[in-house]
Amino acid sequence: MxxxxxxxxxxxxxxxxxxxxxxxxxxxxxxxxxxxxxxxxxxxxxxxxxxxxxxxxxxxxxxxxxxxxxxxxxxxxxxxxxxxxxxxxxxxxxxxxxxxxxxxxxxxxxxxxxxxxxxxxxxxxxxxxxxxxxxxxxxxxxxxxxxxxxxxxxxxxxxxxxxxxxxxxxxxxxxxxxxxxxxxxxxxxxxxxxxxxxxxxxxxxxxxxxxxxxxxxxxxxxxxxxxxxxxxxxxxxxxxxxxxxxxxxxxxxxxxxxxxxxxxxxxxxNVHAFEEAKIRILNGGHFMLSYVGALRGYQTFDQNIHDDELNGWLKAYHQKDVIPTIDDRPFDLEAYRQIIISRFSNGYIADSIERIAMDSISKFPQFILPTVRLNLERGHFPVSAIILIAHWYCFLSLKIRGRIAFNYKDPYLSTAEMWMHQQDPVGAFLHEPDIWQGLNKQYPEFGESLKKQITITMDAYQERYR
Structure with a gap:
């Protein structure tokens, strides 16, 4: 030694x-x-x-x-x-x-x-x-x-x-x-x-x-x-x-x-203040946009940011759903958000959507659920989050049914496969305790809104993924 x-x-x-x-x-x-x-x-x-x-x-x-x-x-x-x-x-x-x-x-x-x-x-x-x-x-x-x-x-x-x-x-x-x-x-x-x-x-x-x-x-x-x-x-x-x-x-x-x-x-x-901002703004943003990008056929995350519609969705999610629910702020969160968008747009990094999208079943309760819960608790309906979560469900559904070619890795994919094999797969998803931790029971109107958005999103991709 x-x-x-x-x-x-x-x-x-x-x-x-x-x-x-x-x-x-x-x-x-x-x-x-x-x-x-x-x-x-x-x-x-x-x-x-x-x-x-x-x-x-x-x-x-x-x-x-x-x-x-x-x-x-x-x-x-x-x-x-x-x-x-x-x-x-x-x-x-x-x-x-x-x-x-x-x-x-x-x-x-x-x-x-x-x-x-x-x-x-x-x-x-x-x-x-x-x-x-x-x-x-x-x-x-x-x-x-x-x-x-x-x-x-x-x-x-x-x-x-x-x-x-x-x-x-x-x-x-x-x-x-x-x-x-x-x-x-x-x-x-x-x-x-x-x-x-x-x-x-x-x-x-x-x-x-x-x-x-x-x-x-x-x-x-x-x-x-x-x-x-x-x-x-x-x-x-x-x-x-x-x-x-x-x-x-x-x-x-x-x-x-x-x-x-x-x-x-x-x-x-006080690590918590730093990690809360990072996990919910950066990791949450990565999560939310990766499945939209996958559905649109993008390969790298910078393509998401250069899509004006997706960039707008992410901005709305950050500014309306995430930042208002972070109380302990170790730095300027809007300035931090802008730095993250610059980082996300780095085409020289060309970070693959495939890498970011993996392991979504275990990531969702960490990256997204706290934002949804905090918004509902303060009486704000997280419209941007609902749109993006619907794309996540749509991605999983199409992947499991073999209608989208994507190298997706997840040790808990069997959980999503169980949803898709039910008579009402969307209902099974909305009642999954490991994903929602009782949130949909507490706020049923959220679940109903998400269910409607999932139907709209699935319909939007039917033509592309026949």
């Missing part, structure tokens, strides 16, 4: 490499070698091995093309990841990685669906993969399949060493993400009967909330050739991202942490 202080990351994707690893690179560039921090990145699932394998072959190094809406670009060499491990092939590497007092924190990006939360924010212990991991941890034998199983192995290793206190920082787009992970993981270890681990965690592990932001689309296949042409170096796994970045972390750390505040990261006691 080296003498450098270390972070570990679960879930090696373009976002992590363009965000957490990028920030650590910025910090390292200001420090002498002896004071630098480095990442050990850990792949958790066998189906995501391709990039980690390529990254390992390059000793963790790669290039990040950071590009502005006007096309100005810089190519940044990232060397803050110096180890890449594959726990999906050998879970024993977790113990070796975490049994090291140089490791101070774990960061996580496994997407919203990777937390297996139900509508009560409890971990779904009946999910086959979660139930499998409970057995693996109870027996201390086998291959985990979820974040919870790997995290349990990591914290068991920390529990048995001196100086094992560790910060576990989720960086996924979940409201109150740190507290929700702490609660769900606590339920997991109770199910696995790890009483002593739970007691140890109470004073040795923190789960700070965080808010993260940067658009990092799937890199184009030509990016490696472009890096070769521009820099004269071979890179099998470069990434692409916008020139905007933001990371807000709750000031609740169990151990040393890199001084990322010196390179633009915000440490605060």
């Amino acid at each position: 080296s003498d450098h202080k270390r972070l570990v990351h679960f879930g090696i994707g373009a976002f992590h490499r363009g965000h957490q690893a990028y920030y650590l690179q910025l910090l390292n560039d200001t420090l002498p070698e002896s004071d630098r921090w480095y990442y050990t990145d850990v792949n958790l699932r066998k189906e995501t091995r391709v990039i980690p394998d390529a990254l390992r072959a390059q000793n963790g190094q790669y290039h990040f093309k950071r590009i502005a809406p006007n096309g100005d670009a810089e190519y940044i060499k990232i060397s803050s990841i110096d180890r890449v491990e594959d726990a999906s092939a050998d879970p024993s590497v977790i113990r070796r990685i975490f049994n090291d007092d140089k490791v101070k924190a774990l960061t996580i990006t496994v997407t919203e669906g990777g937390y297996y939360l139900n509508d009560n924010d409890d971990v779904n212990l009946s999910h086959p993969e979660v139930a499998h991991d409970v057995g693996v941890i109870q027996q201390q034998n086998g291959q985990p399949k979820t974040l919870y199983g790997f995290l349990a192995l990591a914290l068991i290793a920390r529990q048995n060493m001196d100086g094992g206190a560790i910060t576990v920082a989720t960086c996924d787009n979940l409201r109150n993400n740190g507290n929700r992970l702490a609660s769900a993981f606590g339920q997991f270890i109770e199910a696995a009967q790890l009483t002593t681990l739970k007691q140890w965690m109470a004073t040795n592990v923190t789960f700070p909330c965080s808010m993260v932001d940067r658009i990092t689309p799937v890199p184009p296949s030509t990016l490696s050739d472009e890096v070769k042409q521009q820099l004269g170096v071979d890179d099998a796994c470069p990434i692409l991202g916008e020139d905007f970045e933001q990371w807000v972390i709750e000031d609740q750390l169990a151990n040393e942490f890199p001084a990322l505040d010196t390179v633009g990261v915000t440490f605060t006691k």
